[in-house]
Structures are given as structure tokens and as C-alpha cells.
Amino acid sequence: MRWSQAALDKRVKSGVRISSEFGAGTASRAATARQGTGSEKPARASGSDQVQQVISSIRSATCTGSHRRGEFMELFFRGARTMGSNALMGLSHFQRIPVRDAWHEAVRWGVLELTKGPRHFDILKTYEIEATRYSPSMVDTDAIDSHLKYPIDGMRYAGVIIDDNPKWFRRLISHQEIGEYGLRIVVRAVAPVD
Secondary structure (H helix, E strand, C coil), X not given: CCCCHHHHHHHHHHCCCXXXXXXXXXXXXXXHHHHCCCCCCCCCCCHHHHHHHHHHHHHHCEEEEEEECXXXXXXXXXCCCCCCHHHHHCCCHHHHHHHHHHHHHHHHHHHXXXXXXXXXXXXXXXXXXXXXXXXXXXXXXXXXXXHHHHHHHHHHHCCCECCCCCCCEEEEEEEEEECCCEEEEEEEECCCCC
């Protein structure tokens, strides 16, 4: 990347080191925030801090719901936070794995607690999913679906749905509402299309 002289001067004055063309490290956002005058916005949580907050919210969430064998299953994770594509893309693969595993485990245990075991529900072969994300702030409408990847995969691994490919997954309806953190997922069986 080529730097203009004005951009170089601005970065040097702000205390940020300029990286070499081979990507030598730059100062972290947290280090830059510590050097500020105090009039800037407070520093956001780093990627690993955000991951830990999301994982602890998933593990401490309460799961409630209802189901009717072969027809539908509804799960509501009160207090659980999700991560969208922008946040996930800022993480390495190894940082994303604990978030994925936390959602898979939460969904599996939620399904088992709700149904009292796999013999008390049928795998839905053709289905639609309606999901509502609750959060104190809204995300872009086109980003809502990315928040649902790990919970929907959790439904597959828990045995609620057969697979999440278009052959069986007919429709995804996603909403968001302002409120305390949470995620509501409803999986409904639909008639197969021949």
C-alpha cells in the first residue's frame, strides 16, 4: 500500500507505527486508544474479548420453547448473543471455532431438554425456519441471516433438521427486534415439493 505524505504525517502524529510493505505489525487499536487525548470514542472490545463475551452469553442463556412431534420446534435462547459476518470475518478460523461449538452445544442441550430425548421428536425433512434476533441495537437488514449460521447448523447437528441445503430447507424468514439479547428459532415442517 502506498501512503501519501499527508497520511504518513497524520499517522505519525497519532502514534501509530507504519507497517512495512511486508506487513510488519502496527499498533493495536487498544494501544492507539491509550495514547489518545481522551476526547475520542471509547475503544471497542478486541476480537478475542468479543468472542469471550458472546461465548459466555450463549453458555449462560436460558433456553425455553415448545414442539409438536413432526410439525414444529421452537427454541428461545434468552440472553444469547450472535455474531454476524462482519464480526466473524475479522476473526481467524481458530477464533470462530469456540463460537460455533458454543452454539452447537447450546442448541443440542436445548433440544434435549425440551423434547426429553431424541425418541420424542422426528427429524424434519422439508422445513422452513423463522428466526428473530433480539439485541439492544439493530444490524443491517442484509446481515441478519449471517447471525443465524451457527444456530441453524446446531439444529442440524441436534437432529432436528436433516440438512440445511436447499433440497430440504425451503425458506428462511428472519426478523430483528430491539430488546435484551436473545434468539428465537422456529422450525416448521412443510409439505415436500415434487
